[in-house]
Amino acid sequence: MDKDISFLNEEQKQFLNNYVKTKKLEAFNKIQTEASTGYAGFEHASSEDLQLMIDEWVLIDYIDNGFVDKNTPCECGRPLRYQYIVRNNKSGEVKRLGINHFEEHISLKNHVVKQIKKEFDLIEKEITEILERTSMNWVIENEIAYIPDDYKFNSTVNIKKQLDIGLALSARQVNHLRKEVNQKIFSKNKTIKTSTTEVSNIVLFNDEVSEMNFSVSSLTEIQKEKIMDLYNRGVKSPMVICELLIENKIAPSHRYATGKPRIFPHVCIFLENINGS
Structure with a gap:
């Protein structure tokens, strides 16, 4: 963060540093997942969930030294302030890069790099907004x-x-x-018992809801076992679970006009039953 944070205490500084790191990992891996799957619908997925679906390079860490440091160089040897650490999901190879060398060292397509940079800029602007509001004694009320x-x-x-x-x-x-x-x-x-974490996904169905009788019984035993396996491994996003089921030929690839897999509501209900048990 290249901003005035002198008025923050150490806990606040650390929180914002972690926030930037988490958001950049999520943004990079979300864009890579969308590029890999051709589907843009992973807003609520964690970086760890997204990494499971990326064929090649995933962002696993991010370092901001606060200054250009020769101890955190790019693959080409150039010292960096911001170092992005990526791993190839196929080979396990790890590389340390500056943002301007994503194309050169890991062969990301130009439009993907542009989108990543755009998302990173939005994250920095959000941090600036948080800092400005904090300095003006902003209150939630x-x-x-x-x-x-x-x-x-x-x-x-x-x-x-x-x-x-x-x-x-x-x-x-x-x-x-x-x-x-x-x-x-x-x-x-x-008096509607609806999970607040899934309501934004459910309302997207609109009239599609009436097409199906959402129930756990609509899933096969193999699908249930795979969902439980993914859940126990820490994958909690229903969208990511759906895409992994489809990718592994465990669920059909049929989708609604919105792009959501038709198995999505069944997965949501199954996860709700797990969480409620």
Whole structure:
């Protein structure tokens, strides 16, 4: 982060450093997954989940020294401030690169590199926004008037810790939180037992919901076993699980007009049953 962070305490600095690292890993691997599968629908997948579907190079680590350091060079020998560590999923080879040498050293296509750089720029802009808001003593109450006492923050997003240590949220994070809080209130008022982590996926089906009778019984025993195996290995994203089932010929590749696999709702319900057991 090439920004003024002198007003932050050490915990806040470390949090933002980890945030940037996590977001860059997710962005790189999401774009690589989309390039590998030809499908853009992995917004809620973790970097670890995405790595399972990438045929070649995945981003496994990211270092920001704060200055150009000869101890963190690119493969070509050029000293770097920002070093990106990638691994080839087929050969296991590891390379350490500067962002401008993705094409030269690992043969990423030009349009893929451009998209990666674009996503990285958006991450840096979000950090700038968080810093500016924090310096102006931003408070969540000015953005979201009411958060239920029993609201459970999504632990994977880590917004609660960000607020607890005194860091502001970006506009993107506020919108994400507002959507989840509103859904919690709506669900409570309507006494609908719906998982807030899956509701954004479910509403995308629109009239497609009426086509199918969503139930666990719609899955074969082989599909259930594979889902359980992936779940126990730490793969929690239903979209990633669906794509892995399709890739391994365990599920048909039929999709809705939205691009979502038709097996997706069945996988969601199966995962809900696992989580609720």
